Amino acid sequence: MPELKDIALKVDGLNKDFLLPHEQKNSIKERVLHPRKSGTEHMHALRDINFEVKRGEFFGIVGRNGSGKSTLLKIIGGIYQPTKGSVQVNGTLTPFIELGIGFSPNLTGRENVFLNGAILGLTRKEMKKLYPEIVAFAELEKFMDQKLKNYSSGMQVRLAFSIAIQAHNDILLIDEVLAVGDANFQKKCAQVFKDVKKSGKTVIFVTHDMGAIQEYCDRAMMIQDSRIVSIGKPRDIALRYEIANANIATSEGLEQMTRSKNPKIKLNQLKIRSESKQTTNFSFDEDIIADIDFTVNDPVQAQLNLYFVRPDGHYVAGINTTADLPEFIPKKGKHSVSCVIKSGQLAKGDYQVGVGVYTYPEPAQMIDVIDQSYGTETPIVSILEKSLSRNGDFNIEGHWTK
Amino acid sequence: MIDALKRFWKPGNRSLIRELVISDFKLRYQGSVLGYLWSLLRPLMLFGVLYVVFTKVIKVGVGIPHYPAYLLLGLVLWTFFVEATMSGMNAITGRGDMIRKVSVPKYTIVMSTNASAFVNFFFNMIVVVIFMVLGHVAFRPTLLFVPFFIAELVLFSIGVSFLLATLFVKFRDFSHIWEVSLQILFYATPIIYSLAIVPVRLRKLMSINPLTQIFQDMRSVMITPQTVTTKQVFNSELGRLLPFLVVILVTILGAWYFRRNSRKFAEEL
Numbered sequence: 244m245p246e247l248k249d250i251a252l253k254v255d256g257l258n259k260d261f262l263l264p265h266e267q268k269n270s271i272k273e274r275v276l277h278p279r280k281s282g283t284e285h286m287h288a289l290r291d292i293n294f295e296v297k298r299g300e301f302f303g304i305v306g307r308n309g310s311g312k313s314t315l316l317k318i319i320g321g322i323y324q325p326t327k328g329s330v331q332v333n334g335t336l337t338p339f340i341e342l343g344i345g346f347s348p349n350l351t352g353r354e355n356v357f358l359n360g361a362i363l364g365l366t367r368k369e370m371k372k373l374y375p376e377i378v379a380f381a382e383l384e385k386f387m388d389q390k391l392k393n394y395s396s397g398m399q400v401r402l403a404f405s406i407a408i409q410a411h412n413d414i415l416l417i418d419e420v421l422a423v424g425d426a427n428f429q430k431k432c433a434q435v436f437k438d439v440k441k442s443g444k445t446v447i448f449v450t451h452d453m454g455a456i457q458e459y460c461d462r463a464m465m466i467q468d469s470r471i472v473s474i475g476k477p478r479d480i481a482l483r484y485e486i487a488n489a490n491i492a493t494s495e496g497l498e499q500m501t502r503s504k505n506p507k508i509k510l511n512q513l514k515i516r517s518e519s520k521q522t523t524n525f526s527f528d529e530d531i532i533a534d535i536d537f538t539v540n541d542p543v544q545a546q547l548n549l550y551f552v553r554p555d556g557h558y559v560a561g562i563n564t565t566a567d568l569p570e571f572i573p574k575k576g577k578h579s580v581s582c583v584i585k586s587g588q589l590a591k592g593d594y595q596v597g598v599g600v601y602t603y604p605e606p607a608q609m610i611d612v613i614d615q616s617y618g619t620e621t622p623i624v625s626i627l628e629k630s631l632s633r634n635g636d637f638n639i640e641g642h643w644t645k
Numbered sequence: 646m647i648d649a650l651k652r653f654w655k656p657g658n659r660s661l662i663r664e665l666v667i668s669d670f671k672l673r674y675q676g677s678v679l680g681y682l683w684s685l686l687r688p689l690m691l692f693g694v695l696y697v698v699f700t701k702v703i704k705v706g707v708g709i710p711h712y713p714a715y716l717l718l719g720l721v722l723w724t725f726f727v728e729a730t731m732s733g734m735n736a737i738t739g740r741g742d743m744i745r746k747v748s749v750p751k752y753t754i755v756m757s758t759n760a761s762a763f764v765n766f767f768f769n770m771i772v773v774v775i776f777m778v779l780g781h782v783a784f785r786p787t788l789l790f791v792p793f794f795i796a797e798l799v800l801f802s803i804g805v806s807f808l809l810a811t812l813f814v815k816f817r818d819f820s821h822i823w824e825v826s827l828q829i830l831f832y833a834t835p836i837i838y839s840l841a842i843v844p845v846r847l848r849k850l851m852s853i854n855p856l857t858q859i860f861q862d863m864r865s866v867m868i869t870p871q872t873v874t875t876k877q878v879f880n881s882e883l884g885r886l887l888p889f890l891v892v893i894l895v896t897i898l899g900a901w902y903f904r905r906n907s908r909k910f911a912e913e914l
Contacts, residue, residue, distance in 0.1 A: 261912070271818045321748035322911045338748035345743050349675055350668055361664035362747055366656040 249298050250333060251414055251445040252319065257292040257328035259314055260285045288314045290469045292328070299443040303456040303463035303477060305484045311469045312449055313418075316340050319447065320416055334413030334445070339363060341418065343403030348392035352383060355391050356406060363410045373409045380431075381405040408435055414445045453481035457607065472558075478607055482548055483558050485609065486597070502619070506611040507541040508573070508600050513613045515596060515622040524625045527638070531584040531624060535598055537611075539573045545610060546571060546603040549582050551594040551624070552615075559594060559636075565603065590638045591628045595621050658753050665757035666764065684765045685772060688724045692717050695837055705838045710869045714776045718867060719836040719860055721773055725766035726802055726856065727827055732758035733806025734813050734823060741914035751907040755810050759803050777868070787866040794866070797892055798859050804896030807903035814906070814913055835860055840873040852878045855895075858888035 263286050289311045296302045306312040317323040319330055320338050345362045346355050356377055360370040378384055381401040391399060407415075436459050439446060450456060456463050456477045463480035465472045465487075473483060514534045515523050525531055533549055546568075550561030562582065564571055599612040613619045633639055674680040696716060699705040706712040736758045737744065737751065744751065777784075813819045834856045840848060851857050858875040865872040876885045 271816050317911070322745065324908050324912075339746060341746045344747045347668065347672060349672055354668060354671065358664045358668050361657075361661040362743065362749060364657045364661075364749075366660040367663065368656075370660075 250295050250331075251298045251300070252296040252333070252447070253331040254292055254294050254315075254319070255329050255331070257289055257315075257318065257330065258287070258326050259289040259311075259318060259323065260326045261288055262286075287469050289318075292466075292471055294464060294471065294474055296445060296447060298333070298445055300462060301440050301446045301448065301460045303460035303480070304447065304449045304466065305451070305453070305456060305463060305480060306466035307488065310466045312466050313340070315466065316416055316418065316447070316449055332414065336414040337363065337407065337410060337412045337416055339407070340416060342407055343399060346391060346399065346403065349390060351390055352387040352394070352402060356387075356402065359403065359406050360410065363406070365410060377402075377405045377409050380408065404432065408439075412444075414447065415439065417446060417448045418450075453484060456481050479561075481607065482561065482563075482599070482601070486550065486552065486558050486561075486599075486614070502611055502617050505540070506600075507539070507543050508545055508610050509538045509540065510598060510600060510611045510613050511536040511538060511577075513596065513598050513622060515624055523622050524627055525586075527587050527626070527628055530586045531589075533582045533584070533596065533598070534579060535581070536577065536579045537573075537600065538577050539575050542572055542575055543610075544570070544572045544603050545600050546607065547580065547598060547600050549584075549596070549598050551589065551596060554593055554595065559589070571603070587640070588638055589624075589626050590633070590635060591626045594624045594626070596624055597621055658750055661749065661753045662757045662760055665754065666760045669757070669761050670764070681768075685768060688717070688720050688769055689772065691724075692720050695720070699837055705842070709839050709841075710871060711777075711780050711782050714773065714780045714782055715839075715864055715868050716837060717776050718773050718864060721766065721769040722798065722860055722863060723831065723834070723836050723856075724769065725762055726798065728765060729759045729762035729799075729802035730805045730809060730823070730827075732762060733802070734809035734819065736806070737810045737814055737910055738914065744911050744914060751910055752807075752903065755806050755903070756803070759799070759806055762802070763799060773867075782868055785866075785870075787870075790866045791863065794859050794863050797855070797889070800896055801855050801859075801892045804892065804899040807899035808895065811899075811903045811906045814910060830854075830856065840878070848873070848878045849884075853887055853891060855888040855892045858885075 263284050292315065304312050304315065314323065317340060318325050319332075320336065320340055322338075322340070339362075343355075343359060345358050347358070350358065353374075356374060357367065357370050360373070361367070365373070378387055381398075381404070383398060383402055386394065386398065394402070436446075440459060446459075448455075448460060460477040462474065463477040464474045465480050465484055467487060472487075473480060512535070514521070516532050516534065517525060517529045518532065535547065535549075546564050548561050548563040551559045553559055562584070564580075595615055597612065597614040599614065600610045601607040602610060613621055615621050670681075674683065677683060679686070692713075696706070696713060699716070700707060700712065706716065709715055733755050736755045740754050743749070744754075809819060809823060833851065834854060835843070835851070840851070840857065840861055843851060852875045861872055861874045865874050875888055879885050879887065
């Protein structure tokens with residue numbers, strides 16, 4: 244357990260419900276005519292969120308739209324109040340989740356800087372000191388006395404981003420809106436991210452960009468359906484996110500994803516067997532063996548990831564080659580590898596097995612994949628157990644005594 | 646309480662109120678030729694119309710000493726109250742976009758609208774003084790009480806603003822309710838007339854309204870001692886405290902109600 248002073252942010256047992264009226268009751272007439280709150284329902288935006296961010300950590304949060312990550316960010320920023328649980332912040336925090344709040348098109352750049360700074364909690368004295376740096380960073384020296392409506396959208400973002408970065412706080416909340424602007428400015432932002440990271444500031448970073456997650460973050464967290472699905476290394480989270488997204492895409496009947504026609508490494512076959520025979524039904528004491536055949540067209544350093552997904556799309560577990568085969572650069576031609584999954588780990592039920600090959604080191608990019616959502620038939624493993632004593636998400640081991 | 650006051654005076658919060666007021670002024674008078682003059686012209690024009698009507702047509706003003714300054718002072722005080730409470734009511738909903746995205750102390754937004762109205766009020770008062778000079782009104786030492794009654798008016802406006810701002814988030818009816826209430830108040834408060842022409846039995850009822858007390862006291866200390874004040878109406882030391890009690894109660898109620906609900910504003914807007 245890290246000491247309390249090393250923790251920048253602690254979220255403890257956080258729950259957030261929204262009371263959604265079926266019809267907004269914003270007038271007295273409606274309240275009088277329909278006094279009972281019958282037309283409302285509870286929406287659970289966040290369930291049981293627990294995590295800690297260490298001081299100086301670059302912490303990523305990923306999740307699809309509607310997963311609850313924006314609500315979480317708003318609660319951390321103090322904009323929303325939690326229904327249950329607590330958020331403890333150690334240090335000062337940027338209280339905003341969007342850039343350029345309060346920007347008015349009819350004020351000049353200079354006036355907007357001072358207004359926006361005040362909204363972020365800076366005094367006029369502090370702003371006067373920071374102003375030259377803000378303008379210089381945004382590269383807008385010549386435009387500060389022009390009205391904001393004459394700025395291009397890229398220029399507005401540059402100005403807003405500069406203020407946010409110069410508003411020196413211990414903890415930064417950064418939403419992905421930052422990734423706007425021309426290539427030159429983006430490069431500059433990337434440099435700022437690296438500088439911020441070096442300076443020992445704590446950053447909480449929300450994005451859909453798995454490349455950025457892997458490039459900057461020390462740790463990452465994935466939220467799905469209002470809950471934390473996983474917290475871990477950015478690479479693992481990124482892979483998981485991509486797979487979860489792919490599964491949801493097909494289950495929702497969205498555009499099916501396609502495998503690249505001519506990948507550098509082509510996955511040919513994924514077969515499942517036990518030690519003794521070709522089967523997809525396993526009992527608890529049998530190891531699961533996956534044989535993977537692939538063809539290398541263009542040798543690159545790569546990693547394979549074998550994973551198990553429940554029929555509802557939930558990514559249960561995955562294991563990749565980076566621990567056992569750290570410098571894996573297969574030669575041109577056909578290869579086969581095997582993975583032995585020790586018995587007794589998966590709970591009873593059905594699992595879709597998939598395998599992907601990705602570039603290594605980070606950021607990992609998908610080279611090829613055998614996965615249901617890419618239109619490839621994949622084996623379904625069934626774990627069978629006659630006893631009814633164990634149930635749930637994983638194979639719980641234990642024994643009772645009297 | 647002390648904690649709340651400390652937060653209140655935090656330099657960051659003061660800067661925010663100041664920047665909100667500055668940007669509000671810059672935006673309000675942008676693109677108009679006369680610019681800021683409009684905030685002086687509005688009460689003056691209303692004054693012109695009412696002055697003609699009430700001295701030439703209906704002779705309400707006849708017999709009141711220094712009626713021009715008397716009427717203008719009433720209108721200027723009234724204009725401040727209307728402006729402060731109307732903009733105060735709209736403060737939270739009008740800045741909804743900001744409140745949903747950043748955690749700022751919400752009271753600063755309401756305070757900034759009242760501060761804007763106060764700046765206008767200040768310049769309007771200069772015009773009142775000019776009228777006093779032109780009308781040969783004697784400057785008496787009772788003028789020292791002026792800041793006290795202005796402070797009372799500002800406190801009352803802030804209290805009402807907090808109450809209305811919170812209610813308006815929940816019920817959009819309040820823009821209409823308050824508009825009608827102001828119309829009634831305009832005639833129920835001695836602005837264009839003097840309390841002297843009101844039937845005696847109604848005077849007490851009207852004097853519970855802090856605006857009546859403030860307006861009459863201001864006139865009494867600034868323009869002419871021949872003004873019927875609340876002190877005379879109630880004719881008792883306890884009775885004259887009644888309007889002050891109303892101000893304090895409304896302010897406490899408004900602040901309490903606002904504070905209790907302000908944490909949820911971001912979700913309700």
